[in-house]
Amino acid sequence: MTFDPRADVVAVLDLISIDTPDGVFRFLAGTDGIFTDVDGHQWIGSRLITGSELKASIQGEAPSGSLTLAFIPDPSGADLVAEVRALGSDYVRGREIIFWDQPLLSMEEFYAPTLAPMRLMTRTATSIDFDLSGTMERAITLNFEGPFTGRNSAPGWQYTSNDHSALIGAANTSLRLMPTDTYQEEKLFG
Numbered sequence: 001m002t003f004d005p006r007a008d009v010v011a012v013l014d015l016i017s018i019d020t021p022d023g024v025f026r027f028l029a030g031t032d033g034i035f036t037d038v039d040g041h042q043w044i045g046s047r048l049i050t051g052s053e054l055k056a057s058i059q060g061e062a063p064s065g066s067l068t069l070a071f072i073p074d075p076s077g078a079d080l081v082a083e084v085r086a087l088g089s090d091y092v093r094g095r096e097i098i099f100w101d102q103p104l105l106s107m108e109e110f111y112a113p114t115l116a117p118m119r120l121m122t123r124t125a126t127s128i129d130f131d132l133s134g135t136m137e138r139a140i141t142l143n144f145e146g147p148f149t150g151r152n153s154a155p156g157w158q159y160t161s162n163d164h165s166a167l168i169g170a171a172n173t174s175l176r177l178m179p180t181d182t183y184q185e186e187k188l189f190g
Contacts, residue, residue, distance in 0.1 A: 015100035
């Protein structure tokens with residue numbers, strides 16, 4: 001069954017999957033509970049997970065974003081910040097973060113969905129930050145980049161035979177007579 005975007009829906013769930021060396025972790029953002037999709041994947045929900053605004057890459061921008069887990073640790077439990085810090089940013093750097101929409105056509109679909117999640121956008125993880133506020137509040141932030149990071153900066157090419165050859169992938173001497181400075185000994189006009 002495919003989703004008709006004009007259909008009436010009861011809700012659309014925001015789902016996030018994060019690829020790691022230990023497998024794919026799936027989260028349901030902004031609400032508590034466990035949601036099981038039509039493929040049997042479980043998405044773990046928490047109100048403690050928040051995300052920055054997601055923007056598309058338009059007009060030369062390569063927007064970045066972040067996902068944050070903010071919590072107060074259990075004094076008798078494991079130190080989650082220390083465990084994640086021990087993994088380091090290399091644990092997720094360069095891996096995919098996929099944002100999904102899960103349309104629900106009726107209230108019953110919260111428990112037995114008929115549609116598969118729809119891939120909304122894919123981002124690339126860059127780093128993990130930690131915020132230790134006071135004695136109790138903790139936050140772990142996963143930063144990610146847009147799909148076109150680097151396209152909004154100049155490539156640094158010059159008008160030389162070597163750079164032009166590197167750009168097109170073959171030897172080219174077309175620019176060997178190109179002037180290398182703009183100094184003119186005599187004015188052309190006036």
